[in-house]
Amino acid sequence: VAKLAERGRAVMIGTRNPVSTLANAQPDRLSNQTFSDWQAQHPQIKLGTFAEAAAHGELLLNATTGSGSLDALKLAGEQNLNGKVLVDISNPLDFSRGLPPSLFVSNTDSLGEQIRRAFPDVKVVKSLNTLTAALMVNPGLLPEPTAVFVGGNDAVAKATVTALLKNDFGWQTVIDLGDLSSARGTEMVLPLWVNLMGVQQTSLFNFKIVRQ
Ligand SMILES: NC(=O)c1ccc[n+]([C@@H]2O[C@H](COP(=O)([O-])OP(=O)(O)OC[C@H]3O[C@@H](n4cnc5c(N)ncnc54)[C@H](OP(=O)(O)O)[C@@H]3O)[C@@H](O)[C@H]2O)c1
DSSP: OHHHHHTTOOOEEEESOHHHHHHOOSOOTTTOSOHHHHHHHOTTSEEEEHHHHHHHOSEEEEOSOHHHHHHHHHHHOHHHHTTSEEEEOOOOEEOTTOSSOEESSOSSOOHHHHHHHHSTTSEEEEESTTSOHHHHTOGGGSSSOOEEEEEESOHHHHHHHHHIIIIITOOSEEEEOOSGGGHHHHHHTHHHHHHHHHHHTOSOOOOOOOOO
16 A cells, blocks of 8 residues: 555555554554554555445455454445455464464355455456565565466456556566466465464465466
8 A cells, every 4th residue: 555655646545444443552463553543654646445445446455354354345335346446465374273374265156256256346357465565566676577367357457556566566477377267276375374374484485476
């Protein structure tokens, strides 16, 4: 989000309750900052309800907890979502049986497809769910080029997201995996990703595809 604002985009973050998000004294586990401290450093980024953020955006990003994504999008409101491109970076992680998480949908279906079925007029593009947030907007943190994937049913929407990944985030290798059923594969990569994070003790790694 900060990267998008840096690139001159007018960004709004949605939350269930802006007042409690601003009052939350619990630091975020990745940035180790409270939301209000973070926002003080990014005053140009607005905070609103999910509905206000969805109404504000031309391009939408679903970065909500997988188990809450459908609820968050319902709160965003179909009328604010329809016709728009939604980059879905969520993962269907199920922590109900502890660690490591399992997936609450997989194999013959995916969270990306569940979102599309619930909101058929939204142009869902699955992307960025296979790597950690710091790398999403800064692939150059790794010593060699790696890959990011896109999958979705709308070619124009995928081209829009690919342009964002390349021009705003600096990706060189964006692999189009085909339609949204490809989200099954990119979501099912998560158990491997979690395993790799555990054994390497870092989240700063990514997949590289080498072909003939
Ligand atoms: N963090 C990463 O590096 C990373 C990498 C790849 C993919 N992802 C995926 O991106 C998504 C976001 O991850 P995150 O690490 O930023 O944080 P997160 O804690 O998984 O998600 C926080 C967001 O989810 C919303 N939320 C939580 N429960 C909800 C519910 N029951 N109903 C509606 N909304 C709910 C929160 O809304 P409130 O503000 O109202 O609490 C907040 O917007 C996840 O699906 C994750 O798997 C994350």
